[in-house]
Amino acid sequence: MVQGTHVQGVPPVVVSGVSRLLDLEGLAVREITADGCGGRVVHVVTADLSASACPSCGEFSTALKGHVTTRPRDIPYGTRPLRLVWHKRRWRCVDQRCARGSFTEQVPAARPGARLTRRLRAELADAVAVQHRCVAEAAAFYKVGWSTVHDAFVARVDPVLAQPLPVVRVLGIDETRRGRPVWAQDPDTGRWVLACDRWHTGFVDADGTGGLLAQVEGRSAACVSGWLLAQPASWRAAITHVTIDLSASFAKGARDGLPGAIQVADRYHLVQLANDTTTAVRQRTVRETTGRRGRKVDPAWQVRRQLLTAHERLRPAKFATMWNALLDTGEAGVEILGAYIVKEDLRSLLALAGTHPDRTLICRRLTTFYDHAAASSAPEVHRLAATVDRWWPAVLAGIETGYSNSRSEGYNRLAKHVGRDAFGFRNPVNQRRRIRWACTRQHRRAAAVKTPMPG
Incomplete structure (x- = not known):
């Protein structure tokens, strides 16, 4: 005693x-x-x-x-x-x-x-902020109300998220869906139409340690430019590049909000577009030749995965099997192989990103891509070439700098994980807070954990 x-x-x-x-x-x-x-x-x-x-x-x-x-x-x-x-x-x-x-x-x-005691309030905040537990689950475990846990979490993270944005040189912009789309039946036609498609647009430090800077509702040009123009002029002036996917809305919003920044087209989305073009050519030629969708007995259907695989990752025997199988089908197979060649030409061009290539090498590979696209009879290939031509300044910027929107895509994956852990969100403000905290860099979160809880 x-x-x-x-x-x-x-x-x-x-x-x-x-x-x-x-x-x-x-x-x-x-x-x-x-x-x-x-x-x-x-x-x-x-x-x-x-x-x-x-x-x-x-x-x-x-x-x-x-x-x-x-x-x-x-x-x-x-x-x-x-x-x-x-x-x-x-x-x-x-x-x-x-x-x-x-x-x-x-x-x-x-x-x-x-x-509540001070340490219980800190424990409730840790359950959500550190252990990433659902608010309802933490409330049931500690036998307190949902709002009690939520208020403790908000008191923990809001001071950190309210700090001034770090200096950003490369800004990444991408969207992520906020929940499932809502469909409704038209009373006049009886058709199901999209009644509500909810999205969040995220702004990411694409080449630094700032993490997810903010999220806004919607994915229009006005949403992008509105958030950018709301930031300090000195912060916007430090941004030299903006990485986006092939979205005209994001491109316009970035031009309006950051007129001096260079736009960079993400290479992943270009390769994805080329793969989709190859698939579209294969599906169309099979329908025109057989009058139906592809089946297992069709050679083009059997090699569909090889068509989407990078040439350097295909074993020589697999590549020879694909090539010969399509050649044996006649003109339809030749048209599919033409789309495959154009796709590989685009990949070869984009592979120069980050290697500081000479302009002569870039022009040579770009010319090869355009020549093969012009020789193709597939309208899908022509549309792909037109898209590359329209976005060429942004594509060239990506090749010369090596910048991409991969970090934004990674944070989109984290955003989906947060939504699953919380079993969905009904309040978009709470959703943005939880997602941004999950995408906040570890050193900032550690500093927040060490800060004593108020009251």
Whole structure:
């Protein structure tokens, strides 16, 4: 037993080993009783001399007015329920100039009138912010309300997310779907139409450590330019490049918000477009030749995966099998092989990204791509060449700098994981907060965890 501090005329408080086990700063265990329902009731008293100081004027009081009992919630101990009962003292303020007539004791572990201890509130915030648990699941585990857990999480992360944006040189812009699309049946035609397709547009530090900078609802040019123009002019002036997919809306929004930045077309989306072109040519030629969709007996259907595989990743025997199978089908197979060659030409051109290529080499591979596309009779290939020509300044910027939108795509994956962990979001504000916190760099999150919880 260790004698605690006390005020003259007031019995001293004894700090026992049980009090140290409870480890609530400023409180000592007086007794533990059973509540009749299989749980335990821990009666605690104040063991801190500073608790008798007036919160307004700071004067220590020796005039005891009465006693007050509160029941703050604390973190669970063991498998049996535990409830705290805090037997406080109410003091009269001895300073006649102080506007406060009386006050109850308060300690660092619990605020006056608080229903939760400070460490339980921090535990609730950690459950969502650090352990990435669902708010409803954490509320059920700690037997508190949903809003209690959510408020603790908001108090933890909002100060970090409200910090000024870091300096960004390469800005990535991409969209992610906010939940599933909503379909409705037209009462006049009976057809199902898209009633609501919800999206979020994310802004990412594509070449630094800033993480996900922000998300806005929608994916229009106005959404992009509106967010950009709302940022400080000095921050926007530091951005030299903007990486986007082949979205005209994002391109216009970036031009309006960052007129001096160079746009970069993402290489992944260009390769994806080339693969889609090859698939479209294969499907069309099979339908025109057989009058139906492709089947397992069709040579073009059998080699569909090889057509989408990079040439350098195909074994020579596999490539020879694909090539000969399509040649044996006649003109339809030749047309498919033409689309495959154009696709590989585009991949060869994009492979120069990040290698600081000479302009002569770029022109040579681009000319090869255009020549093979012009020699093809497939309209899909011609559309692919027209798309590359229209986006060529952005494609060239990607080849020369090596920048891409891969980091934005990675954060889109994290955003989907957060949505699954939370079993969906109904409130877009809460969704953006959770996603941005999950995509915040670890050193910033670690600093937030070390910061004491307010109140």
